[in-house]
Amino acid sequence: MTAINWPLWGGVDQTKKRKKVESVSRLKRVNLVVALSLVVFAVLILLVGFQNLLIREQYGLDKLDERLESAIEREQVLRSEVARLESPDRILSEAQGRLGMVPPPARIYLPAVIPGDSLESVPPPTSNPFSRSGR
């Protein structure tokens, strides 16, 4: 004899319950998947952002390197230019050429220290010789 579950409609309830439970768990799973997807998506976005930041910073570093190199080169050029401008040969040709200066017939070299000089500084004149009132 086959045993019959009683009442007969009880099986229908169980099926409904089981379906309900299944739908709840499916909902949970869906939620979990969605949440995970969102997390993964957010992480990916963050990664992209971070990568973008890295690229930007690296680009900045590359540019700084270029600027440094060009500044070093510029420094060398300016150093050479300063040395050229200070060159006695150029100063002489400028003086004799553009400025029309002529060398002195004799050169007199002033002594740096004259023996017997007072070590004290020379005192100022008592009255200002250039003053109008002093005339």
Place this chain on the structure above:
Amino acid sequence: MTNNSLNTKNKKVFNLQLRVVTTGVLFFSVAAWFVWRLIGLQILDDGQRYSDYAKNKRIDQIVLPAGRGAIVDRNNVDLVLSVPAKTITADPSSIEDPLKAAKELSLILDMELKVLEERLLQNHRQFTYLQRQVEDDVAEEVTKLGIKGVFVIEEMSRVRPGEELALNLLGRTDIDGNGISGIEKAYDTFLTGSAGLMQVETGAGGLTIPGGSNETISLSENGHTLVLTIDRSVQFAAERILIDGVVAANAQGGTLVAMRPDTGEIVASATVSRDADGSVGVSSDNRAVTWAYEPGSIMKPLTFAGVLQENVGAPSSVKEIPNAIEIWDKVFIDSFAHEAEEWSIAEILKRSSNVGTIIWAQELGEKHLYESLANFGLGQISGLELPGETRGSLLEQSKWSGTSLSTIAIGQGIAATPLQMLVAYSTIANGGLKPAPTLVLGARDSNGAFEMMNSKSPEQVFSNETSDLLIEMMEGVVTDGTGTRAQVPGYQVAGKTGTAWKPHPEGGYGQEINEIRYVASFAGFLPSDDPELAIIVVIDEPVGSTYSGGKAAAPVFAEFAQFAVRQLRIPSEAERLGLEQAGRVIATTPAQAREIAEAEAEAAALLEAALEEVAAPSSG
């Protein structure tokens, strides 16, 4: 009808199966092919090749260039340095219309059209230089042309801001920056740096991949900066004054070298020459070391150094000196007529008597004369290590002929460079201590650390007493002898004139008076009681009434010395008296200021170390 429909159905089913199987096989085959390729690429031999290829595309090896070091004077003024310059290059294989490109470029570059065409028509080549190290505006114009296959690249070019200044010393480099003459060649290894290598992972456009491989394989090291002993202003004055002197004497050229006698530091070394069109200018030939000449009477103090050192005679020792003396088949005469007179050694030197010098040299003997001259460094390389230096000619004593002693004693039949003679005079000035000449104070590395390079200590050649006696006699030459034109106001000068006969290339000195060619010299030092500067001036082939050392070379000495003592802050006699007063100081040059600062820092460090040593036991 039914059979037909059944057949059709079976056919359709069969076709569907066939299609599924075919597609499956196709997919499988493609997948298998992919797997096979993957195995081939990743595991089998091809894999390494492709891996290397990918790596080569991605990994960029950057050569970190090393700059050639600068050359600066003793005050750190730039004499030679490297600056970036643009170079025009081409890839002839990728130029579409070489003739048109050549025509356009010839209007900008300093090159002939024909040469440009030849270079650009070499379409089997992928690289050729068109013009190296051009001005920036030229490079800009070439870039504006936008010719495909023509490029502008950067190189380093060597520049001398002072142009011809000290060219004989500094030398030159080739276009690739390798030293080919002068200091550039002698110190090439110091000046040349070592290039570094960096490995960087790059992406499109050559940008560095962030987080990628970024490794410095070897660091680049710039060449050392050479700090010379010369002073730019003194060198410039030496060249200008020497040019004036050579022009005034209507000579073929001249050499002037100035040295610190105690250290052997050369503060100026100028060579000038007359070119084919008759104008006198700075020469690139460093004749101070490359030219050996018969020095003439400036040799006499060296002969008398032997006489005094060997106690053969004293400055006051007297002998009767005739106007002429015959030795073997040769007659030696004085340059001025006189009766046989009793002259002391001091008077012989003052009057520059050939006969008197020969008589005393005979007393000294060949052996001692040879040893004396060899001790002064004649016939030997000076140790300056400049390319092309000659050792001169001092025959071994065993090879001397009957007249060698007489000729050598008066500076003929012997060849010395101006530098050798200056070192000899510096030895006299330095109390018998022969200094090692040097042109380089030291080298500064890329981090700025300075290292001295002149480590040779002076060598005692003769006694201090002999030196004092010689100096006293040489003062007389300038005070009232043949060298009065070498007087420098405020300073006591000791020196000697020389008027040597110059041998003809074919041999001999010439028979007629108008065939004789001269070399006029003056060598001396100042202040004679405490010598700080030794100078030699040599005028090659002066013509006319100013052919003698006293007239052609001594005035150049005096004018240059007047400038040099100011520039090098060498106090005059009066100034030295003034400096003895409390609170007096003399202005210092930057080099002197640096030396003082270094000495103070060293003293402070020593004091600190001593204090630490004292404090250590109590703290322990």
